[in-house]
Amino acid sequence: MTSAAGADRAPGDITQVLVARVMLESLLPQLDRLFDYRIPDHLVGLAVPGVRVKVPLRSAGRVSRGYVIEVTSDADYSGTLSEVDEVVSPVPVLTAEVWALARRVADRAAGNASDVVRLAVPPRQVRVEKAWQARQPAVARPESETTDSEDTVADTTDAEATDADTVGAETTDADTVGADTAGAEAMVTPETRTPAQITGYGPGAVESALARRARFALAAVPTVTQTSTGAWVGQWATTLAAMAVFTLGLGRSSILVVPDYRDQDQLEAALQGLVSVGLLAAESIARVDARQSNSERYARFLSCLEERPKIIVGNRSAIYAPAHALGLIALWDEADPLHNEPLSPYVASRDVALIRQQQSGAALAFVSHSQSTFVQRLVELDFLEEIAQNPRFLPHVVPTSAQASTDRFAQYARIPTTAWNTARKALETGPVLVQVARPGYAPVLACSSCAKPAHCQVCEGPLQAASRNARPSCGWCGAIAAQWSCHYCEGTNFRLVGNGSTRTAEDLGKAFPKTRVIVSDGTRSLTDVSAAPALVVATRGAEPVAAGGYHAVLLLDGERMLARESLTVAEECLRWWSNAIALAAPRAPAIIVGVGGELARTLVTWQQGRFAASELADRRTLRFPPAIRLATVRGTPESVASAVKELHDSVRGEDSAKMDVLGPVPDEGEFVRSIVRFDYSVGATVATTLRAAVIKNAANRRKPAGRPTNYRTPPTLRVRFDDTEILD
DNA sequence: AGCACGCCGACT
DNA sequence: GTCGGCGTGCTC
Numbered sequence: 234m235t236s237a238a239g240a241d242r243a244p245g246d247i248t249q250v251l252v253a254r255v256m257l258e259s260l261l262p263q264l265d266r267l268f269d270y271r272i273p274d275h276l277v278g279l280a281v282p283g284v285r286v287k288v289p290l291r292s293a294g295r296v297s298r299g300y301v302i303e304v305t306s307d308a309d310y311s312g313t314l315s316e317v318d319e320v321v322s323p324v325p326v327l328t329a330e331v332w333a334l335a336r337r338v339a340d341r342a343a344g345n346a347s348d349v350v351r352l353a354v355p356p357r358q359v360r361v362e363k364a365w366q367a368r369q370p371a372v373a374r375p376e377s378e379t380t381d382s383e384d385t386v387a388d389t390t391d392a393e394a395t396d397a398d399t400v401g402a403e404t405t406d407a408d409t410v411g412a413d414t415a416g417a418e419a420m421v422t423p424e425t426r427t428p429a430q431i432t433g434y435g436p437g438a439v440e441s442a443l444a445r446r447a448r449f450a451l452a453a454v455p456t457v458t459q460t461s462t463g464a465w466v467g468q469w470a471t472t473l474a475a476m477a478v479f480t481l482g483l484g485r486s487s488i489l490v491v492p493d494y495r496d497q498d499q500l501e502a503a504l505q506g507l508v509s510v511g512l513l514a515a516e517s518i519a520r521v522d523a524r525q526s527n528s529e530r531y532a533r534f535l536s537c538l539e540e541r542p543k544i545i546v547g548n549r550s551a552i553y554a555p556a557h558a559l560g561l562i563a564l565w566d567e568a569d570p571l572h573n574e575p576l577s578p579y580v581a582s583r584d585v586a587l588i589r590q591q592q593s594g595a596a597l598a599f600v601s602h603s604q605s606t607f608v609q610r611l612v613e614l615d616f617l618e619e620i621a622q623n624p625r626f627l628p629h630v631v632p633t634s635a636q637a638s639t640d641r642f643a644q645y646a647r648i649p650t651t652a653w654n655t656a657r658k659a660l661e662t663g664p665v666l667v668q669v670a671r672p673g674y675a676p677v678l679a680c681s682s683c684a685k686p687a688h689c690q691v692c693e694g695p696l697q698a699a700s701r702n703a704r705p706s707c708g709w710c711g712a713i714a715a716q717w718s719c720h721y722c723e724g725t726n727f728r729l730v731g732n733g734s735t736r737t738a739e740d741l742g743k744a745f746p747k748t749r750v751i752v753s754d755g756t757r758s759l760t761d762v763s764a765a766p767a768l769v770v771a772t773r774g775a776e777p778v779a780a781g782g783y784h785a786v787l788l789l790d791g792e793r794m795l796a797r798e799s800l801t802v803a804e805e806c807l808r809w810w811s812n813a814i815a816l817a818a819p820r821a822p823a824i825i826v827g828v829g830g831e832l833a834r835t836l837v838t839w840q841q842g843r844f845a846a847s848e849l850a851d852r853r854t855l856r857f858p859p860a861i862r863l864a865t866v867r868g869t870p871e872s873v874a875s876a877v878k879e880l881h882d883s884v885r886g887e888d889s890a891k892m893d894v895l896g897p898v899p900d901e902g903e904f905v906r907s908i909v910r911f912d913y914s915v916g917a918t919v920a921t922t923l924r925a926a927v928i929k930n931a932a933n934r935r936k937p938a939g940r941p942t943n944y945r946t947p948p949t950l951r952v953r954f955d956d957t958e959i960l961d
Numbered sequence: 962a963g964c965a966c967g968c969c970g971a972c973t
Numbered sequence: 974g975t976c977g978g979c980g981t982g983c984t985c
Contacts, residue, residue: 252985254985255985257984257985259962260962261962261984263982263983263984264962264984267985268984268985269985270985271985288985289984289985290963290984290985291963291964291965291983291984291985295963295964295984297984308985310985312985313985314985315985932981932982932983962984963983963984964982964983964984965981965982965983965984966980966981966982966983967979967980967981967982968978968979968980969977969978970976970977970978971975971976971977971978972974972975972976972977973974973975973976
């Protein structure tokens with residue numbers, strides 16, 4: 234596709250015109266393609282692929298920022314080329330691999346590649362960059378790399394053309410995997426195996442999957458464990474850490490992605506444990522953390538660019554890190570909503586991981602306690618292998634009916650006898666976890682005469698109580714309800730309904746006098762507690778890790794958590810409960826209150842995969858994700874109608890059964906919204922068609938008549954793929 | 962986004 | 974005749 238890299242040319246040699254193909258940092262969909270610029274003599278050798286540049290756009294004097302993607306000598310643009318204005322920094326921060334990833338991620342979601350690049354490459358910090366450059370050995374400058382990276386771009390471009398919705402089509406690299414297998418097994422010999430043991434699985438099962446760079450769903454061992462530095466973490470964290478160290482032993486980098494900073498702390502503690510016993514060099518860990526300052530972020534990013542294998546740990550944006558020789562992509566708890574990117578084009582780290590795996594050939598691991606329907610689908614396609622944990626590590630789960638207890642104290646704390654007895658016994662030796670649904674004291678107030686919920690007199694928001702004697706306040710506007718009277722019956726007294734974490738803690742304190750009660754919820758969330766006996770009341774997702782594990786786990790608000798109006802509520806509850814149960818000490822009882830049927834059976838047998846399979850079968854019948862994909866199309870009635878028409882024109886014939894369109898229904902303002910449901914196999918067609926519609930609308934935007942001249946026209950057509958909240 | 966190009970109504 | 978209105982389209 235391209236001739237020899239321009240960077241090889243000696244400065245001063247003017248026998249051929251060198252052209253930089255540049256991606257502009259623009260939000261406009263019309264500009265989301267490469268533009269050619271001539272490289273002036275003084276920038277030859279500096280304007281290399283990956284560097285930030287400034288280039289003129291449209292008229293003299295206006296400059297746009299961008300990245301050089303390729304350097305070629307034959308431009309495919311026939312007009313007169315403008316010249317690259319300036320090379321902003323000599324560091325090639327946008328590697329060929331990350332660029333190819335960004336392009337495909339954007340294409341799959343009908344979004345801008347530059348939006349993805351913005352997630353992938355942090356803002357430049359000049360001082361940080363200078364300091365980093367000074368530390369780099371001056372010899373290894375990217376000249377030698379240039380030709381390589383261009384080949385990579387060409388390869389991946391071809392791969393894109395063939396298809397493929399990563400997972401949708403039953404693409405199989407059976408050949409590659411098969412070919413690798415023999416070599417892989419040879420590699421897992423006692424001599425080369427790292428001493429960082431991956432325990433809880435069949436001997437060598439995980440190691441062999443990593444060595445042959447398989448894609449797999451790994452069931453995490455549901456208990457806690459102690460690192461060499463004495464910290465207690467979920468065993469999943471030591472598993473991920475050991476997997477990364479094993480991969481490092483193969484000379485390759487890992488990217489470990491966790492949903493939130495509490496998980497990140499555990500994973501870093503697990504890695505630190507391996508550092509402390511000399512199995513891992515501290516410099517090999519690169520932390521990409523949502524809590525970092527801009528300069529810290531950029532420093533960590535630059536360290537990923539160094540040409541030696543690393544372990545990259547971070548939240549969802551870490552999936553884009555420029556890893557050197559990527560050997561493993563691992564996601565912890567892939568179904569956690571924090572893995573969903575809130576910025577355009579809204580691609581979840583799971584989907585980025587699938588694309589990156591396909592492009593890099595790295596191993597791919599989805600590690601969790603509770604297999605999601607997304608992962609289950611990939612398992613059923615034989616796209617992922619399943620690796621189960623050794624059954625002797627399974628937890629001890631006891632379902633209990635919500636029936637009121639006969640015990641006076643248990644009644645006080647609204648927990649059934651079994652649960653109460655279990656907690657009392659466990660509290661003699663160690664901490665007990667009590668999971669509740671909601672934070673606060675009493676999340677709901679109701680009129681004491683007519684029992685209707687109480688609303689704020691200022692904004693109609695729901696009233697709640699911060700403590701037993703506190704004046705009720707509004708959950709929306711915070712106004713204190715001083716002189717409240719009921720809308721429906723004029724009553725002036727309310728009563729507290731529902732139990733938040735604080736109220737549960739108060740009640741438990743009365744039921745278990747002399748026992749320490751610790752609260753961990755959204756506002757005050759603890760990462761860990763000691764092994765001393767205590768009642769730890771936590772909202773779901775905010776459960777601290779207990780030293781040695783909890784001696785009992787009580788899941789109190791099962792019924793209430795299931796009552797939420799959402800199609801995916803059962804799957805979500807199963808994940809929350811499984812994660813809480815996994816904090817128990819080995820063989821410690823976990824009591825789930827008020828939940829029966831298949832969910833209880835799933836937890837008792839610890840067969841989340843089987844539950845996911847039946848859930849997925851239901852979603853197939855209903856045509857809901859992840860059985861199919863979704864795209865939301867929002868805009869003026871005309872633009873939506875025309876986009877839908879184009880969709881039907883491009884997905885036709887025998888494919889037409891693979892797509893249907895719901896709506897349009899009214900949306901904000903004068904806009905409407907349609908939901909497109911489609912099979913994975915037509916995903917590429919749907920995305921390109923909608924992308925074309927977006928570009929057309931961006932060009933044809935027109936000001937509505939009669940508006941003031943400074944009225945800013947909103948985009949007339951917006952498209953969002955795989956928005957999981959849309960069906961809730 | 963901006964900014965130039967272009968094709969119809971009031972003007973020196 | 975031309976100046977300029979802003980609808981339309983392009984940006985290497």
